[in-house]
Amino acid sequence: MVAGLSEVLSPSQVLAGSATHRTYDCDAYTVDRSAPTCVVLPESTEEVQAIVRWCNESSVPFTPRGAGTGLSGGAMPALGGVVVSTKKMSRILEVDLPNRCLLAQAGAVNIRLSQAAAPAGLHFAPDPSSQTVSTLGGNINENSGGPHTLKYGVTAQHVLQATMVGCSGEIVVLGSRVANGPESSLLSLIVGSEGTLGIVTEAWVRLTPLPKHVATALVAFPDSSSATQAVVAILEEGVVPAALEMMDFNIMQALRTAFGLEFPEEAGALLLVECDGEEPVNDELDSVLAVCRASGAIDVRVAQDEEERAKLWTARKKGIGAMGRLAPTIVTHDGVIPRTRLPEMLAYVYEKASEIGVGVANLFHAGDGNLHPCFYFDDRVPGTIEKVVAAGEEILRKCLELGGSVTGEHGIGVEKAGVWGHSLSPADRDLQMAVRDVFGVSGLCNPCKVLPDQKGCVEHVKRWRGAAT
Amino acid sequence: MMAVEEFIQAVALAPRVRLEGAGTKATFMKAAPQDCLTISTQSISGIVSVSPGDQMVTVWAGTLVSHLQQELATHGQALPLLDPNEFGKELAGCPGTVGGLLAANLPSGLSSQHGEPRDWLLHADVLFRGQQAQCGAKVVKNVAGYDVHKFLCGTWGQMAPFLQVTLKTCPIRALKGTSAVRLRAAALPVWILRTLPTLFDRVLEGAEGLVAHDRASCTLWSDVRPPTPEEGWIIGPAGQAWSDNLQPGLTRAAKLVFDPEDRWQ
Ligand SMILES: Cc1cc2nc3c(=O)[nH]c(=O)nc-3n(C[C@H](O)[C@H](O)[C@H](O)COP(=O)(O)OP(=O)(O)OC[C@H]3O[C@@H](n4cnc5c(N)ncnc54)[C@H](O)[C@@H]3O)c2cc1C
Numbered sequence: 001m002v003a004g005l006s007e008v009l010s011p012s013q014v015l016a017g018s019a020t021h022r023t024y025d026c027d028a029y030t031v032d033r034s035a036p037t038c039v040v041l042p043e044s045t046e047e048v049q050a051i052v053r054w055c056n057e058s059s060v061p062f063t064p065r066g067a068g069t070g071l072s073g074g075a076m077p078a079l080g081g082v083v084v085s086t087k088k089m090s091r092i093l094e095v096d097l098p099n100r101c102l103l104a105q106a107g108a109v110n111i112r113l114s115q116a117a118a119p120a121g122l123h124f125a126p127d128p129s130s131q132t133v134s135t136l137g138g139n140i141n142e143n144s145g146g147p148h149t150l151k152y153g154v155t156a157q158h159v160l161q162a163t164m165v166g167c168s169g170e171i172v173v174l175g176s177r178v179a180n181g182p183e184s185s186l187l188s189l190i191v192g193s194e195g196t197l198g199i200v201t202e203a204w205v206r207l208t209p210l211p212k213h214v215a216t217a218l219v220a221f222p223d224s225s226s227a228t229q230a231v232v233a234i235l236e237e238g239v240v241p242a243a244l245e246m247m248d249f250n251i252m253q254a255l256r257t258a259f260g261l262e263f264p265e266e267a268g269a270l271l272l273v274e275c276d277g278e279e280p281v282n283d284e285l286d287s288v289l290a291v292c293r294a295s296g297a298i299d300v301r302v303a304q305d306e307e308e309r310a311k312l313w314t315a316r317k318k319g320i321g322a323m324g325r326l327a328p329t330i331v332t333h334d335g336v337i338p339r340t341r342l343p344e345m346l347a348y349v350y351e352k353a354s355e356i357g358v359g360v361a362n363l364f365h366a367g368d369g370n371l372h373p374c375f376y377f378d379d380r381v382p383g384t385i386e387k388v389v390a391a392g393e394e395i396l397r398k399c400l401e402l403g404g405s406v407t408g409e410h411g412i413g414v415e416k417a418g419v420w421g422h423s424l425s426p427a428d429r430d431l432q433m434a435v436r437d438v439f440g441v442s443g444l445c446n447p448c449k450v451l452p453d454q455k456g457c458v459e460h461v462k463r464w465r466g467a468a469t
Numbered sequence: 470m471m472a473v474e475e476f477i478q479a480v481a482l483a484p485r486v487r488l489e490g491a492g493t494k495a496t497f498m499k500a501a502p503q504d505c506l507t508i509s510t511q512s513i514s515g516i517v518s519v520s521p522g523d524q525m526v527t528v529w530a531g532t533l534v535s536h537l538q539q540e541l542a543t544h545g546q547a548l549p550l551l552d553p554n555e556f557g558k559e560l561a562g563c564p565g566t567v568g569g570l571l572a573a574n575l576p577s578g579l580s581s582q583h584g585e586p587r588d589w590l591l592h593a594d595v596l597f598r599g600q601q602a603q604c605g606a607k608v609v610k611n612v613a614g615y616d617v618h619k620f621l622c623g624t625w626g627q628m629a630p631f632l633q634v635t636l637k638t639c640p641i642r643a644l645k646g647t648s649a650v651r652l653r654a655a656a657l658p659v660w661i662l663r664t665l666p667t668l669f670d671r672v673l674e675g676a677e678g679l680v681a682h683d684r685a686s687c688t689l690w691s692d693v694r695p696p697t698p699e700e701g702w703i704i705g706p707a708g709q710a711w712s713d714n715l716q717p718g719l720t721r722a723a724k725l726v727f728d729p730e731d732r733w734q
Pocket of ligand 1: 064065069139141143146
C-alpha cells in the first residue's frame with residue numbers, strides 16, 4: 001500500500017509505521033480505536049483525487065481527517081486502510097473582502113480564517129471551542145457550532161460553496177458564492193456528513209462583520225435549576241443574546257482548584273451572557289439581567305472593558321481544561337433538548353451520575369439546549385468506563401424522550417451509530433440512505449460511520465470496544 | 470382516518486401528481502403535464518404546537534402562512550417575513566402555505582438578516598417513496614444524520630413533499646427593519662435575481678421593470694428578465710432558472726433516487 005501510494009504522491013507524503021498507527025488510531029473520542037495502514041498528506045484537490053482513485057482501484061477504505069479533534073470517532077479509520085489527512089492543505093487561497101467571503105483549503109485552521117479577515121472588521125462566525133486547532137474541513141463535515149451559534153447559526157449558515165472529491169474520485173463543486181440559488185441544496189447534504197460522502201478539499205465561506213458593540217456579564221444563581229429557568233425566561237422575553245452559556249457547581253469547583261478563579265460562595269451555577277450588535281446593546285443586556293434577577297440571580301458582574309470581558313470568558317473557556325484536575329479521566333457527552341426541558345434534563349443527569357457513583361459537571365450551550373455532561377472518574381477502577389458509557393446512552397435516550405436529539409455538535413461518528421440508528425424507523429433510515437445513493441457512495445469512503453452498513457462493521461464494533469479496555 | 474393518511478392515499482392512487490398549496494407560486498412553475506392530477510395540500514393543515522420558550526412551531530404543511538403568523542403573534546413570535554399587505558408579495562417571500570414556502574425557498578426583504586426558509590427548518594415529516602419518513606430534530610440545534618429536510622427546500626415539491634414541519638421562530642422583538650426598497654406593486658410571478666455585492670450596482674442599473682430591490686442581500690425583483698450577472702442566480706416564471714453553478718448531473722441523480730416513479734410534477 002505504501003509503495004502504491006508513494007507512486008501516486010511523493011514518498012514524503014506517505015506515513016506508516018507504529019508511531020503513525022498510534023497517532024491516527026482515534027480522534028479526541030478515545031474510547032474506540034482502529035489503526036490505519038498508512039496516512040497520506042495531499043496538498044491539492046488533484047492529489048486527493050489521485051488518492052481516492054487509487055483506493056477505489058485497490059479496494060482500500062479511506063477516511064478523511066482534519067485536526068482529529070472530533071468527539072465521536074469520525075476520523076478513526078474503522079476498517080483500517082488509508083487516512084487522508086488535510087494537514088498540508090492549510091492555505092487561505094483568496095480573501096474577497098468587498099464580497100465578504102473567503103476561499104480556503106480544507107485543512108485551514110478555523111481561527112486563521114477570522115484572523116485573515118480581522119483587519120477588515122470581519123470574521124468567520126462559527127467558533128467551536130476547538131477553533132485554534134480544528135480545521136475548516138472538519139467544521140464543515142461536523143457542522144460545528146460554538147458559544148455564538150445561538151445568534152449567528154452553525155457552520156451550515158456560513159458555507160457558500162465546497163469543492164469535494166466524491167467517493168469514486170470525481171471532483172464536484174457544490175453551492176455558489178451567491179447563496180441560496182434555485183437549485184436543491186446538495187451542499188446542505190455535505191455539511192454535517194462526517195466525511196462519508198467524499199473529501200472536501202476547499203470551500204468559500206461567508207465573512208460576517210464583527211459586532212461594533214459587545215456587552216458581557218457573568219451571573220451567579222443559587223442552583224442550576226434557577227439558572228436554566230432564567231435561560232428559558234430570557235428567550236421568552238424575546239431577547240436573543242449572542243451567547244448564553246452555563247456552568248454548574250462542579251465546573252466552578254474545578255475552576256477554583258485549577259486556576260484559583262473566585263466566584264460568590266453561595267453560587268450554585270453561573271450563566272455567561274453576551275449581547276452584541278451594530279448599535280449599543282446596553283439596553284438589551286439590562287433586560288436580560290432584569291430577567292436573571294427575577295429568576296433569582298444572586299450576583300451580577302458586567303464587564304467594563306475588553307480585559308474584563310476576556311476575564312469573564314475564562315470561566316467558560318477554561319472549564320473543560322480545569323476538569324482534568326478533578327479526576328484522571330473525563331468523558332464528555334453531547335445531547336440536545338428543547339431548552340424548556342433543561343431543568344428536568346439536568347436533574348436526570350445528576351441522578352444518573354450519582355447512581356453509578358461518578359462525578360458529573362456541566363458546561364454547555366444553554367441557549368441552544370445543547371447539553372455537555374462531563375463525567376469524571378478514575379478509569380483504572382474496573383467496570384467504571386462501561387458504566388459511564390451506559391449512563392451516556394441512557395442520557396441520550398432521555399434526550400430523545402424529551403423530544404431532542406442525540407447530538408447537537410459532536411456528530412454520530414462511531415460513538416452514536418447504535419443509539420441513533422435504533423431511533424430511526426425503517427422509512428427514516430431509507431431516507432438517510434437515499435443521500436448515499438445520490439452521491440454514489442461505495443462503501444470505501446469513511447466506512448462504519450453515521451449509518452454503518454459495510455460488511456465488517458459489526459465485528460469491528462466489538463474489536464473497538466475490546467481495544468478500549 | 471387522519472387527514473394525512475387520506476392525503477397519502479389520494480396521492481398514491483395517482484401516477485402523476487402536481488401538489489398545490491395556496492397556488493400563489495404556481496406561475497413560477499412549468500405548467501403541469503396533461504396526465505397529471507393536481508392535489509391540494511390544504512387538507513393537511515393546522516398548527517400542532519407552539520413553544521415560544523423554545524422558539525419553535527410545529528405545523529402541517531398545508532397551513533396558510535398568514536394564519537400561522539397571526540397565531541405566532543399572539544405568542545410574541547413570528548416567521549421572519551415581511552407582511553405582504555404592507556410590503557407586497559414579492560418582498561414577503563411570496564407566501565401561501567408553509568409547505569409552499571419551504572418548497573420554493575424564495576428570498577424575502579428580511580433575507581440579509583434572517584436567511585431563507587431553509588435556515589428555519591428544523592425537522593420534517595416527508596412523503597418519501599410512499600412512506601412517511603422523518604429527518605432533522607425538533608430542537609434548534611442538531612447534527613444527527615444528513616440534513617435531507619434542508620436539501621428538500623427549493624425542490625418545488627419534486628423530490629419528497631413536506632407533510633409536517635417544525636420551524637424555528639423569531640421573537641417579534643428581535644425582528645429588524647428591512648433595508649429593501651419597493652418601487653411599485655406587481656403581479657406574480659416576477660423575476661428574482663441575486664448576485665455579489667461588487668456586481669449588484671451594475672445589474673441594478675441595467676435592470677428594467679424593477680419592482681423592488683434590497684442592497685443588503687443583493688437581490689432584485691422585476692417584471693422583465695434582468696441581465697445575467699457574471700456570478701449569481703435568477704429565478705423566473707414557468708420554471709426558468711439560471712445559476713452560476715447548477716449541478717444537473719447530481720440533481721438528476723437525486724430525482725431518480727427520491728422519486729424513481731417520476732410521480733411529482
Ligand atoms: C477541546 C475541544 C473542544 C471542542 N469544542 C467544540 C465546539 O465548541 N463545538 C463543536 O461543534 N465541536 C467542538 N469540538 C469537536 C471538534 O473540534 C469539531 O467537530 C471540529 O469541527 C472537528 O474538526 P477537525 O479538523 O478536528 O476534524 P476531524 O476530527 O479530523 O474530523 C471530523 C470529521 O470530519 C471528517 N473530515 C475532516 N476533514 C474532512 C474533509 N476535508 N473532507 C471530508 N471529511 C472531513 C472526518 O472524517 C470526521 O468524520 C471540540 C473538540 C475538542 C477536542
